[in-house]
Amino acid sequence: MAARRLTRRTFLQGLATGVAAGPFVSTPARAQDFNWKRFQGKELFLLLTKHPFIDVLEKHISEFESLSGMKVKWETLPEIQARQKMTVEMTASSGGIDAFFTSLHVEKKRFWKAGWYHPLNKFLDDRTLTSPDFDWNDFTPGARAGVTQPDGSISALAAFVDANVFFYRKDLFGAKSATPPKTLADLEPLAQKLHAPPGVYGIVLRGLKNANATQYPSILFPMGGTYLKDGKGVLDSKEQIAALDLYAKLLRQYAPPGVVNFNWYECSASFMQGQVAIYMDGVNFASQFEDAAKSKVVGKVGYAVLPSGPGGHFSPIYITGMAVSSQSRSKEAAYLFTQWATNKTNMVRELMAGVGVGRTSTWDNPDVKAKPKMPADWYQAYQASLKIGRQGLPEIVGVTEYRDIIGVAIQKAIEGAPAAQVLAQAQKDFQDLLNRTES
Amino acid sequence: MVSGQSLRRRWLSRAGFYGLALLFMLPTVFVFYWMITLSLKPQVEATAYPPSFVRFSITTAGYREVFTKYPFFLYTWNSLVVATGCTLLGLAVGLPAAYSIAHWRQQRLAVIILVARIIPGIAYLIPWYIFFRHLRMVDTYGALILTHLIVGLPIIIWVMISFFEDVPADLEDAGLIDGCSHFGVFWRIALPLVKPGVVATGILSFVFSWNNFLFSVILAGRSTRTLPIAVYNMISYEEINWGTLAAAATLITLPVLVVALLAQRHIVTGLTFGAVKQ
Numbered sequence: 120m121a122a123r124r125l126t127r128r129t130f131l132q133g134l135a136t137g138v139a140a141g142p143f144v145s146t147p148a149r150a151q152d153f154n155w156k157r158f159q160g161k162e163l164f165l166l167l168t169k170h171p172f173i174d175v176l177e178k179h180i181s182e183f184e185s186l187s188g189m190k191v192k193w194e195t196l197p198e199i200q201a202r203q204k205m206t207v208e209m210t211a212s213s214g215g216i217d218a219f220f221t222s223l224h225v226e227k228k229r230f231w232k233a234g235w236y237h238p239l240n241k242f243l244d245d246r247t248l249t250s251p252d253f254d255w256n257d258f259t260p261g262a263r264a265g266v267t268q269p270d271g272s273i274s275a276l277a278a279f280v281d282a283n284v285f286f287y288r289k290d291l292f293g294a295k296s297a298t299p300p301k302t303l304a305d306l307e308p309l310a311q312k313l314h315a316p317p318g319v320y321g322i323v324l325r326g327l328k329n330a331n332a333t334q335y336p337s338i339l340f341p342m343g344g345t346y347l348k349d350g351k352g353v354l355d356s357k358e359q360i361a362a363l364d365l366y367a368k369l370l371r372q373y374a375p376p377g378v379v380n381f382n383w384y385e386c387s388a389s390f391m392q393g394q395v396a397i398y399m400d401g402v403n404f405a406s407q408f409e410d411a412a413k414s415k416v417v418g419k420v421g422y423a424v425l426p427s428g429p430g431g432h433f434s435p436i437y438i439t440g441m442a443v444s445s446q447s448r449s450k451e452a453a454y455l456f457t458q459w460a461t462n463k464t465n466m467v468r469e470l471m472a473g474v475g476v477g478r479t480s481t482w483d484n485p486d487v488k489a490k491p492k493m494p495a496d497w498y499q500a501y502q503a504s505l506k507i508g509r510q511g512l513p514e515i516v517g518v519t520e521y522r523d524i525i526g527v528a529i530q531k532a533i534e535g536a537p538a539a540q541v542l543a544q545a546q547k548d549f550q551d552l553l554n555r556t557e558s
Numbered sequence: 559m560v561s562g563q564s565l566r567r568r569w570l571s572r573a574g575f576y577g578l579a580l581l582f583m584l585p586t587v588f589v590f591y592w593m594i595t596l597s598l599k600p601q602v603e604a605t606a607y608p609p610s611f612v613r614f615s616i617t618t619a620g621y622r623e624v625f626t627k628y629p630f631f632l633y634t635w636n637s638l639v640v641a642t643g644c645t646l647l648g649l650a651v652g653l654p655a656a657y658s659i660a661h662w663r664q665q666r667l668a669v670i671i672l673v674a675r676i677i678p679g680i681a682y683l684i685p686w687y688i689f690f691r692h693l694r695m696v697d698t699y700g701a702l703i704l705t706h707l708i709v710g711l712p713i714i715i716w717v718m719i720s721f722f723e724d725v726p727a728d729l730e731d732a733g734l735i736d737g738c739s740h741f742g743v744f745w746r747i748a749l750p751l752v753k754p755g756v757v758a759t760g761i762l763s764f765v766f767s768w769n770n771f772l773f774s775v776i777l778a779g780r781s782t783r784t785l786p787i788a789v790y791n792m793i794s795y796e797e798i799n800w801g802t803l804a805a806a807a808t809l810i811t812l813p814v815l816v817v818a819l820l821a822q823r824h825i826v827t828g829l830t831f832g833a834v835k836q
Binding site: 168169170171174192194195196197198200203204207208210211213215383384387388389391392394401403404407411412413414415 | 601602619779
């Protein structure tokens with residue numbers, strides 16, 4: 120069912136819908152069965168990224184080696200350096216990388232246009248290559264959409280799925296008999312109620328440009344805002360203006376001083392130091408909150424799903440995945456690794472270590488329930504968020520440029536500029552970017 | 559009475575001198591102080607606000623983690639091999655080159671060498687990668703040493719040119735008349751005279767190589783990875799491990815600091831020598 124060769128600009132709509140339904144459509148049954156040892160004796164090279172998901176996975180790679188009889192070599196670099204290395208290797212057509220860990224929310228469209236992802240559709244369909252218990256449809260719809268390109272080709276297998284959730288201080292909420300907000304309308308009064316500076320500030324969200332672009336959709340999506348409409352930018356819609364107004368107002372009035380320059384690091388640090396009552400960010404931060412060596416609020420943090428709004432109920436999600444390099448000389452063997460890395464056993468291990476994954480079956484796994492590393496409401500909030508997950512950033516080539524454009528607008532709005540005005544400028548820049556890179 | 563007054567004045571001026579020196583040193587010293595204290599703090603206190611400058615609980619967890627979780631000795635060894643190799647090779651090639659440029663006034667050659675330094679290193683990266691890949695030299699010390707030379711060599715040559723220019727021509731002529739070859743003059747007469755310069759440039763080139771990050775990321779592999787990358791290993795997705803990061807940074811700075819202190823006398827003469835012509 121997959122296109123034999125990707126002609127990048129053809130938009131195979133029929134295919135796109137077909138993939139969403141799942142690639143396990145009619146494949147003629149073959150005599151040969153699936154066998155992990157099929158590529159015994161081969162050697163694979165992986166380029167991995169410093170990431171909690173990889174920290175857990177690395178410990179078990181030897182298990183894959185004995186399962187498959189292959190030798191695996193790998194290298195783990197910080198994300199930005201890994202991307203540099205990837206660019207050099209791929210530009211030089213070295214063929215040195217067989218599989219790699221990819222941050223789809225940044226790289227998806229760019230690497231796809233460059234032709235660096237090997238499409239996995241045919242492999243997933245092939246029963247001699249895909250283990251019968253892999254189960255593609257076990258991934259949440261958001262996770263499947265996150266790894267699928269506009270032409271229907273599957274670029275990676277979803278690994279870590281980060282969802283934005285609502286963190287709050289149970290003790291402070293209890294003292295004011297407050298509960299997590301159901302809707303956006305409740306959010307501001309709540310922040311106001313809990314705001315008691317200089318001891319405690321009501322809320323913290325990322326203010327620094329570029330970084331703030333991943334938290335902004337927590338307000339934007341429920342307001343009904345989107346990034347693109349019929350291929351055109353819509354940063355100046357009335358939903359956008361309402362969302363930015365609220366985002367900027369919350370930070371201007373109820374956040375710690377200097378929030379306009381807060382990246383995730385400053386936000387999470389101020390929350391862990393006990394200075395903030397409400398924080399909305401990636402679900403993954405929670406494992407630090409619950410670590411006494413790093414946090415002063417261990418056991419005091421409550422987890423909830425983000426509030427809904429007039430536009431619906433969403434959680435922005437960010438997906439990383441395991442991909443096969445289009446330049447690999449042993450793509451099928453590399454696929455075996457990506458498949459193993461995202462199989463049910465490994466995903467359960469990840470979830471038990473407090474790393475979020477997008478496989479539905481892991482949630483009801485008895486091991487996860489018996490020995491939870493995280494509080495029960497964390498699992499509930501995460502699971503509920505995945506069900507309403509939507510890709511947090513526009514899926515375009517110039518993701519980084521977009522983040523700068525909206526980031527500057529958000530910063531200006533926090534500093535007091537009218538939202539309509541800064542968004543008009545942002546829309547102009549964004550449309551320029553789209554004209555330059557998307558055609 | 560008079561002598562008492564002049565004594566007091568001398569004491570005052572000395573106090574003023576040290577006071578000012580301390581004031582100017584403060585920003586530099588504070589950075590080191592902060593790095594070292596950070597390496598000893600647990601994470602909760604590392605991120606505390608207001609920051610605790612003096613009173614904090616001490617832990618060696620950061621240092622323990624550096625040595626147990628990462629192959630720190632391997633990284634150190636790699637850095638030593640690469641930096642030493644780069645410096646020795648740089649001196650072996652650079653000193654005769656600088657001498658030749660200074661002696662025969664080959665200005666154009668000097669400018670070409672400088673251009674190699676002015677072009678940002680990242681521009682070489684992909685060609686080099688292809689090149690070393692074909693030579694099967696990726697993930698070898700050789701590739702790193704050769705690439706670090708592009709940073710080290712122009713510095714060695716340019717600093718040494720001015721040193722060699724200050725060697726009196728009469729001395730060299732005397733050597734030639736007495737039957738010394740040109741290489742003999744360079745080796746027996748010029749080189750001993752510019753020894754402070756050699757030490758200073760050697761240290762500069764060593765430090766450049768020691769701190770180089772970009773080339774090591776791309777051209778080194780797991781077995782030849784150098785120290786600066788080790789520091790970046792503490793930065794993960796949505797998490798920065800400050801204690802370990804600072805511990806690694808302290809350990810990496812230490813050898814360079816020791817070398818610089820030991821060779822300090824040479825550096826000072828080295829940097830001022832050649833500033834004034836008779």
